[in-house]
Amino acid sequence: MKRDPITVILSAIGGGGHGEQILKAIRLAEPGSYRIIGGDMSQLCPQFALVDVPVLLPRASSPEYVEAILALAKKYDARAAFHGCEPDLQTMSRERQAFADAGVLLPINPVSVIETCMDKLKTADFLHQHGFKTPRFQVLGKDSDLSVIDFFPVVVKPARDSGGSQNTFIAQTPRELEILAEYVRTTNNTFIVQEYVGDYRNEFTVGVLHDLNGNFVNSIAVHRSLNSGLNMRSAVRNITGRSELGEWLVISSGVSHGYVDRFPEVTGPCERIAAALGARGAINIQCRLVDGEVYVFEINPRFSGTTSLRAMVGYNEPDLLLRHHLRGETLQPRFEYGSGWVIRSLTETLMGPPQAKEWKQWIG
Structure with missing residues (x-):
């Protein structure tokens, strides 16, 4: 009918x-x-x-x-x-x-989830307190002592509202950090200095979906392909001597593409993070896989910039929530979906x- x-x-x-x-x-x-x-x-x-x-x-x-x-x-x-x-x-x-x-x-998620994830300091504290892997970090304000930061290279970014990696920078040396700190001190914002971890070729964006009553539905990941100005916010040659970080240090943009699949080695830990947060609805976790461990550097308490990529392989989060909550359809946990490369380009x-x-x- x-x-x-x-x-x-x-x-x-x-x-x-x-x-x-x-x-x-x-x-x-x-x-x-x-x-x-x-x-x-x-x-x-x-x-x-x-x-x-x-x-x-x-x-x-x-x-x-x-x-x-x-x-x-x-x-x-x-x-x-x-x-x-x-x-x-x-x-x-x-x-x-x-x-x-x-x-x-x-x-949308509960207020507590949104308030935690929209603030990177609260996010880092939450991850640390619950035993999840996250890069080391320090708060960077007007009167911060930069000498306590000894884990270069670092990523410098606003503590709040930096979607798409806006106002996000890499510093490989104490001098570069000093220069960035001068800029930060003119903005009246609170920034954090976060350890740069892993090789950019092992970066993932992970979606975990619960219904609005908190029942787990499924998870999915995009193994990001960072290979152009469309999906990289910045890229600098690695001069630190730390070969495990790769030849280039890269900050991704908000435009993601790559290989879409289950990737249980990254979705598993992310499912536990979403459960610990008390997520209800869609949540998106940015992370890198480093020596078999998932290091989370950002959590977005909302639908992802890869929502349509996921829908293309049969993992349609908005449709699933609407069908369940407005049509009364039952959601099958860990339902099957496809996999494959999804690549983006500009259109006019x-x-x-x-x-x-x-x-x-x-x-x-």
């Missing part, structure tokens, strides 16, 4: 972030399953062509943001809303009761000049 499509709202679908990834994954679900209300704050959003109803949305920091989402939900009878960027996630999390009162499902979209009346129609 044919079922009516579920109407869902997606925010921040432009910009190449995880909002676009959720959109692509939902489009890979069984045809006719969903009607998508796709929003972005920019008119120049090629992804509007992939949704059923395109809408312009205010920034997540705007007082009108939640009101705009809920107005769309009421107008189009939407049953779920997905965040497409971290500011949207934080706003939706703060206002989750308003969405619950409106009968709109938010497939020619957008004609929009008419003012068209954009007005798109707002709400």
Whole structure:
């Protein structure tokens, strides 16, 4: 029997972030399953062509943001809303009761998980306290003593809000760290200095999925291929003399691709981390495999920038959660899915000049 499509709202679908990834994954679900209300704050959003109803949305920091989402939900009878960027996630999390009162499902983690994982200091403390492997680190602030850092090379990055490795740097010597510290002291942000571990050729992004009641569903990993300016934030030749780190020291970007598979040697430890956190929904763990041990350097408490890659091999996290929580379908733990290389490239979209009346129609 044919079922009516579920109407869902997606925010921040432009910009190449995880909002676009959720959109692509939902489009890979069984045809006719969903009607998508796709929003972005920019008119120049090629992804509007992939949704059923395109809408312009205010920034997540705007007082009108939640009101705009809920107005769309009421107008189009939407049953779920997905965040497409971290500011949207934080706003939706703060206002989750308003969405619950409106009968709109938010497939997001508990507040405690989001607060821990969005703060890299809290993340590192959590991993250390629970016995998981993580690189050594020190806080870097205005008055920090750099002489205590003796584990070069290091990665310097903001303690919060550095998705896609924004404002993230490598220092191989004390002098390089001093130069970066001068920059850090002008930003009024708290940075951390984290030990650079492993060879970039052994980097993974790992997804662990629980339903929104906390029941484990499955896990998956992408063995990242870091080979171009698209997927590398920075790359410097290794001058430390530590050959085990490889010829190049690399920081990946938020654009991941590579070989998708189960990789139990990395997904196993990541499943235990997600369980210890109390994850509910999707969680994404960035790590490297070093001498058979998984070293975690970041946890994203949300859908991944590889969500559509996973959906291409039959591991469709947004679809699974919607089918389970809105259609009542049973999820089979450790269900089978495929494997293979998924490689990304840039595409171009020619957008004609929009008419003012068209954009007005798109707002709400």
